[in-house]
Amino acid sequence: MKNIILLIVICIGLFSCTSSEDLETGEVDLLYAVQKWQLIRMSGSFENSESTGSNMEWQEFYVFNPAGSFVKKRERDGIVSEATGTFILAEYDNDDMDYLELTYTSGENLIGSCNGDRTEILVFRSVNDLSNTWQACDGPGLDYVRVAD
Template identity: 45%
Template sequence: MKKSIIFCAFLAIFCSCSNDNIKVITTDYQGKWELYKMSGRLTNSETTGTAMEWQEYYSLNTDGSFIKSRTRNGVKTEISGSYIISELQEESFLELTYKQDSEIIGSCYGNNKEELTILPNSRLSSTWKNCDGPTLEYEKTN
């Protein structure tokens, strides 16, 4: 009888737990992250796919290096650097540091650094939007 009561109590506690608050965040950052959505500050400015102003991706390597590639008006630009993963107030970020300056670095500070917020849905979002840049979201493709 005692075992039955303990089992029922355990079962009640286990079944009452909700996974609504569970965040699914990827820990497998290596691979290709492609730009899939872009929007500006204006209403109805969201674009996806080939309608976006440019196509872009990050290729993150296991050794902490990366390549960023952007194709705009048929011209492909690539730059490289290194990345680390950091956390601030329960949010995770990829901090990208570039070897040289480039117009394709989406940064508020102009210091050859870029940050991407790691979203709960295993997507990345550029922090460039915080200083009037476009909202750029990426999803992992491999």
């Protein structure tokens, strides 16, 4: 009987590992809890072109759901726009930088991307900091922090 219990415990341990085990705890939390990420900083390609808070061109946030869906809301000039879609949590092969790959199903006008398709990449700078990759092709640099719901 003890051998059967030990075998079950070992099997559970072996099969409970996922491909996310290298990801930091806060990033893996995306798989288990709703998270809200607020835009806190915009920057351009010119020196001293950074803006924060109410000085930014727009205000926006993402809400990531554990089922792999997201909502993005942006307020600009008193008009609120919304986008929705799905996301996956991934890791670059050549380094240990984790990122979110978003695929939009609506609100294409809110996509901040160099790809010209319905995808957007957000890179984890730390457990509580995300940045987009739009600045690589002359879009604004957008930085987000994880906020309490």
